[in-house]
Amino acid sequence: MKENSLDHLRRWAPYALTPLIVLAALPAIGVGPWLTLTVAGLTMGIMLFLVASGLTLIFGLMDVLNFAHAAFVTVGAYVTVSVLRPLAGWTMQTSLTLNLIALLVALVAAAAASGALGFVFERVIIRQVYGAPLRQILITIGALTVVEQLVIVVWGPEALVLPKPASLRGSVFIGSSPIETYRLAALAVGLVVALAMHLFLKRTRLGLVVRAGVENREMVQALGYHIRRVFIGVFMAGTALAGMGGMMWGQYQETVNSQIGDSMTILVFIILIIGGLGSVGGCFVGAILVGLTSNYVGFLAPKMALGSNILLMALILLWQPRGLFPMADH
Amino acid sequence: MALAQQDTRRPPGLLSWLVSDDPPGRTVFNAVMLAILLALALAPFLFPGTKALGVSSRICIFVILVASYDLMLGYTGIVSFAHTMFFGIGAYGVAIMLSKGWVGWGAVVLGATAGAAVAAVIAALIGMLSLRLRAIFFSMITLAIASFAQIVAEQWRDLTGGEDGLTFSVPAMLRPSFKLFAEPVLGVVVNGPVITYYITFLVALILFLVMLRVVNSPLGLVLRAIRENEFRVEAMGYQVVAYRTLACVLSAVMAALAGALMALVLRYNGPDVTLSFSLMIDILLMVVIGGMGSLYGAVIGAIVVVLAQYYLQNVLAMVSTAIVGMPVMSALFHPDRWLLWLGIIFVLIVTFLPQGIVGRLRNRR
Secondary structure: OHHHHHHHHHHHHHHHHHHHHHHHHHHHHOHHHHHHHHHHHHHHHHHHHHHHHHHHHHHHHHOOOOOOHHHHHHHHHHHHHHHHOOOHHHHHOOOHHHHHHHHHHHHHHHHHHHHHHHHHHHHHOHHHHOOOHHHHHHHHHHHHHHHHHHHHHHHOOOOEEOOOOHHHOOEEEEOOEEEEHHHHHHHHHHHHHHHHHHHHHHHOHHHHHHHHHHHOHHHHHHOOOOHHHHHHHHHHHHHHHHHHHHHHHHHHHOEEOOOOOHHHHHHHHHHHHHHOOOOHHHHHHHHHHHHHHHHHHHHHOHHHHHHHHHHHHHHHHHHOOOOOOOOOOO | OHHHHHHHHOOOOHHHHHOOOOOOOOHHHHHHHHHHHHHHHOHHHHOOOHHHHHHHHHHHHHHHHHHHHHHHHHHHOOOOOOHHHHHHHHHHHHHHHHHOOOOHHHHHHHHHHHHHHHHHHHHHHHHHHHOOOOHHHHHHHHHHHHHHHHHHHHHOHHHHOHHHOEEOOOOHHHOOOOEOOOOOEOOEOOEHHHHHHHHHHHHHHHHHHHHHHHHOOHHHHHHHHHHHOHHHHHHOOOOHHHHHHHHHHHHHHHHHHHHHHHHHHHOEEOHHHHOOHHHHHHHHHHHHHHOOOOHHHHHHHHHHHHHHHHHHHHHHHHHHHHOOOOHHHHHHOOHHHHHHHHHHHHHHHHHHOOOHHHHHHHHOO
8 A cells, every 4th residue: 555655656757846836936936036047947948949849849759869959949040030131110119919920920920940951851861860879969960050150141130139029028026026028928829839749749649640750769660651751850850849949949039140050959968858859748747847957046046057057967867767757768 | 910920030129129019010110110119209409499399399299188088099998088087187187276375396296196095086976976877878978077077167266267277387487487497409409399399209119108108008908808708808807897997997097187288388378278178179080080999090180180270271261262262162272261161071981990090000910
C-alpha cells in the first residue's frame, strides 16, 4: 500500500514541479511583483516553447538534433522587420485590429519564410547525415555559421529596430501589478499555436502518423507510410515554429541582430534536456519552467539570473537523469 | 596499420622514435610537414614584424588546442563544446596568479599547473556524469556547462576581472623591453616577445609529440575502437566510460596548457579571448578542415584557419574593390564575410571529404 502511494507520487511529481515553484515564489517575492513576473515568465516560456517544440519534434521523429535551429529563429525575426516596415501605416495607428492584422501577416510571413528555408535545408544539409550523429552536429554547426553570415549579407551587420505596434505598448494594471500589454498578446498567440499543435498531434490522422513515427519509425514505414515525406513535413513545421518564435521574440525586444537566435540556443537545449528529448509535453513544461525561473531569479538575485537555468538543469538531471518526461527509447 | 608494416623493415631511429613511428605519411606530405616545422622554428627571422609573430604564436597554440580536441572528436568520437572552457581555465590560471601580486617563473608554472589540475578535475566530473549518455546529450550538456563557465568568468569580478579581463606583467625576460643580445641577430632584435614565441613553440612541439605518442599507444587503439564500435569494445571487457573520461581529461589538460601559453603571449586574458563560443566554432573549423582522426590534420587546420582569419580579409577586400559595382556580390565578398566562406568550405568538407585534407592525403593509395 505504502509503495503504491510512493509510485503515485513519483509519477505525479514532474507535473507538480511547476505549480510548486510558482507557489513557492509567491511569499518570497510578494504579491505585486509576483503577478508581473509570473506573466512575464509564462510569456517567455511560451515563446521558448515555440522554438523548442520544433526542435524536439524533429529530434523525436528523425533522430536529428539540428544545431542550426537558431538560424531559423534569426530568419523569422529579420523577415518580420522586412514585412512590418511597409506596414508601418498599420502598426503606428492605435487601432488594435489593424495592429493585430499587421502582426498576423508578419507571423505568417516569418513562419512561411523559415519553413521554406527549412525545406531547402532538409534537402541540402540534413538529408546526407541521417543516422550519423557526429556528422549531424558538425554539418549543422557549419550551416548555422553560413546562414548567419548570409543574413548579414542580406540585412546588413547593424541591429535593426522593430518597434511594437502602437496599441500593444505600455501596460495594463491588475490590482497594483503592471503587466505589459504585448506580453499578454504574445501569451495568447503562443497558447493558440500550442493548442493547435496539440490538436494536430492528438486528433488528426497525420498527427497520429507523426506520433507513431516518434515511437517506432520502422513500423510506420512497414505500414505503408512514406516516412521521408513525413520527415520533410515535420522539419518544415519545426522550422516554421522557430520562425514564429523569432518573430515574437524580436518584436518583444524591439531590436533584431544576427545573434538573436544564438541567444536562445542554450535556453532551448536546457528545455529539451529538462523535458526529456523528443517529448512535446515535456518540452512545454520545460519551457514554462525555464521562463518562470529566469524571471523569478532575475528579480530575487540578479547576478544569478544568467546561470540560474543551467543550475536548474543540473538539479533536475540529478533527480531525473533522463529529463522529466523521458521518451521510451530515446 | 600500414605504418606498423614499415616498422619491421627499418630499425627505428631517433626521428622515428620522436614521432612515435607515426610519420605524416607520403613523401610529399612529409616534406610539407617538415617545411611547416622549419617555418615555425624560424618564424621570427623569416617573417619579421609584430603581426607575423602574433600569427605564428597563435598557430602554435591552436595546433595544441585543435590536436587535443581531435583526441576527443576524431579519435574517440565525442563531440564536446566545453573545450574553450578548459582553454580558458588554463589562461585564467596564469592570469590570476600574475595579476594577484605573484611574480616570476614560479607563478607562471604554478598558475599553469593549477589550471591544468582544475581542468582535469572538471573534465573527469563531466565525463563520469555524462559520458554514459548518448553522444548528442553529452554535446548539449557541455554546451550548457561552457556557457555557465563564461557567465562565471564575467560575473566573478574579484577573481577574473569580469568582462574587462585581467592585464598583468609577465616575467622580466618576456617583456618587450628585454633584449637577450645587445646586437640584432640576423637583423632581428631578440627581445621578450621573440623569447615568448620560442617558449610557445617548444612547449607546443613537446605537447604535440606527447599526444602523438598517446594516440599511437595501446590506449589510442582502444579509443579508436570505441569510436568505431563502442558495444563491441564494452563486450571485450573494456570500461568504455572510463576510457572516454580519460580521453576527456587528457584533452582538457592539453587545452589548459595551451591556454596558459595564450595568456603569456597576450599578457592579457578575458572571456572574449579564451571562452567565447565563436572560438569553439574556430576550433571545429580547424579540426574538420584539417581532418579528423589525424593529429597532423590539426597542424594543417590551425594554419589554414588562422591565416584565413588574418589574411583572407585582405583577399576579400581586393575582390570587393574589383567588383564594387555589383550590389549582392560586393556584400558577399565584403572583407568581414570571411567566416561565410570558411563556413561554406566547412560544410563542403563534411559533405564530400569527411576525412579532411590530411585524411585524404594520408589514405590515398
